[in-house]
Amino acid sequence: MTTPTTGQTELQEPSWSKLVFAHLQKDLRIEWRSREAINSMLFFALLVVVLFSMAFDPTADASREIAGGVLCVATLFASVSALNQAWAREIRHQVLDALRMTPSGGSPMFFAKVLSNFLFVSIVQVILGPIFFIMYNLHPLGEAWLLAVVIPLGTWALVANGTFFAALSIRSRNRELLLPLILFPIFLPALLAMVMAVKTILTGDSGDPTHLWIKLLGGYDIIFTTVSLLLFGTVLEAE
């Protein structure tokens, strides 16, 4: 290979973090202009919260028991609709094919999508959280600050896996249907850990003094994010 001599500086491979940043900038700009994902997720999650509230008509004690699950499931359903859109948007006008031809490879693109979707889902949760606490008459009896650890960890597990499997299912015939079918079983251990951790915090019981569920959730995040990053190139190039 001869280095190009026309320019003053040599052509360099941009660093991984720069590539992630470029992709992230693009995703955030698209969302800022359309606000598709956040608006639809927000309304959908609100509907789920209202539906559960009416279906169960919980008292204050009961709502502490089920609130963690309702919040997780509302986020889950809402984000599935947005995650499908995240890749369907790239399919239009063959953007995905163009991105595949860039030398940057798959993993920065994937990581940027995870970051942007994580941000969108977190925004939805921050807006929805107070509404949720009001509608279910909640006041946590345990260490409330731990919620700020558990919820992002659970959201990360959902978004990292969801982005990966959305990219995988977008290649199949019935793309919208396939994502929940693959994502829900894989996400179940994280959902269980998240629900148990939130329930422990809200009810304030000392059933989990070593925070085993939170550690499990953290371990799940690390393992599944690593495997997703490693295998994303394969999914992108599959043909």
Added chain:
Amino acid sequence: MKKLLSAVVAIGVIALMAWGFYQAIYAAPADAAQGEVGRIFYYHVPHGMLCYLFFTVNFVASVLVLAWRRNFPARALAADAWALSGAQVGVVFCSVVLVTGPIWGRPVWGIWWTWDARLTTTLVLWLIYVSYLLVRRFAVGSEMQTLAAVLAVFGALDMPINYLANRLWRTQHPSPVFGGDPDAGIKDPRMLHAFGWNVLAWAVWGIALLVIRVIVERRAQRIAGSEAEAALAAD
């Protein structure tokens, strides 16, 4: 020769399973605490152990699919047949675990099902591999094989969680009989015999099933290949 060999294998498998049945139902003594219903142990535990074996076959074959898909497409196709068959037989064995468990749980615990870590992760394992089989229906061709292989890697991640579930947490599911607490486990040699024979019989049966599935799948691949070639030649 081929026919003779398969007849001998078939008779051997049936004889082994009949011997395993005799050992479990007649030769082994009834459990002191559970009575006759404890004999379901000789079916439930071997199936649980063997479903790991078949999901491992699926995992190894899927990794080979990913490794070979570019340079050795023919070998990758063969590995894909093993991956599919491993998942199918594994799902059957895992279903047996999930069915025999509640049948035992109802008289012994008084409930059919509880959401403890072992039961939940087993159900998750089953769901993941059912979704794996669904993915294979939803997409076509070599693209589908790659995507399914990727999903299989994720499915395999759940296996250690499932294995460790009743070691990490205090579960309602009984603690490990083998490789656990030194005080636990079976002490009666007749029970150990019955258990060992049943593991062997069901393993041989499962492996025979796996090999038959692979042969059928390879044949289907050949037919699909020659059909594609004929379609190209007709143009």
